[in-house]
Amino acid sequence: MITTANIDPALERNRTFAAADGHKGAVVFPTMRLFVITCLDPRVDPAHFLGLGLSDAMVVRNVGGRVTPEVINDVAFVSQLAENLLPDGPLFEVAVIHHTQCGAGAFADDTFRHQYAQRIGAEESTLREHAILDPMATVTADVERLRSAPAISPRVGVSGHVYDVVTGLVETILPAQRIRA
Numbered sequence: 001m002i003t004t005a006n007i008d009p010a011l012e013r014n015r016t017f018a019a020a021d022g023h024k025g026a027v028v029f030p031t032m033r034l035f036v037i038t039c040l041d042p043r044v045d046p047a048h049f050l051g052l053g054l055s056d057a058m059v060v061r062n063v064g065g066r067v068t069p070e071v072i073n074d075v076a077f078v079s080q081l082a083e084n085l086l087p088d089g090p091l092f093e094v095a096v097i098h099h100t101q102c103g104a105g106a107f108a109d110d111t112f113r114h115q116y117a118q119r120i121g122a123e124e125s126t127l128r129e130h131a132i133l134d135p136m137a138t139v140t141a142d143v144e145r146l147r148s149a150p151a152i153s154p155r156v157g158v159s160g161h162v163y164d165v166v167t168g169l170v171e172t173i174l175p176a177q178r179i180r181a
Helices: 008-019 069-085 103-108 110-120 124-128 135-147
Strands: 034-039 057-062 093-099 157-163 170-178
Touching: 034 069, 057 069, 069 135, 093 135, 093 170, 103 110, 103 124, 110 124, 135 157, 135 170
Parallel strands: 034 057, 034 093, 093 157
Antiparallel strands: 157 170
């Protein structure tokens, strides 16, 4: 039984952050012109392993860091906003970062996948595609999915990387390339 709210220590940290004006100077469009898509695994926090500060990058985190239709819509939304701010030239880079030892490998397990599909009301066959057993292969597939998405501005670059949770290093699998270049 939990006797205190798990968020209480984080809220205390927030008060310290606010009192120190940690939020001052934050901007809406990322200063590094970077949009990171990665996993929600707590070992895979891009603020830490990429050294990102407030306003450096936009970050979307989901199971496996997979490029889903919702993620494509998010990138398309930001690219349209950016086109209004930047009439010419490249807009930003989307860095898709998968990682080693990903829990999304559980989607390859028939029992887990079946139970999870029932829990969320999804088609079991579509969940198998979300399994991450080989992060180099899945990040390559997700980069291609983004690069071929017609909703995203051709002025957006997309790169693919794998973060090794053991070494702490990020390896570039596919360097940045513009959409439909």
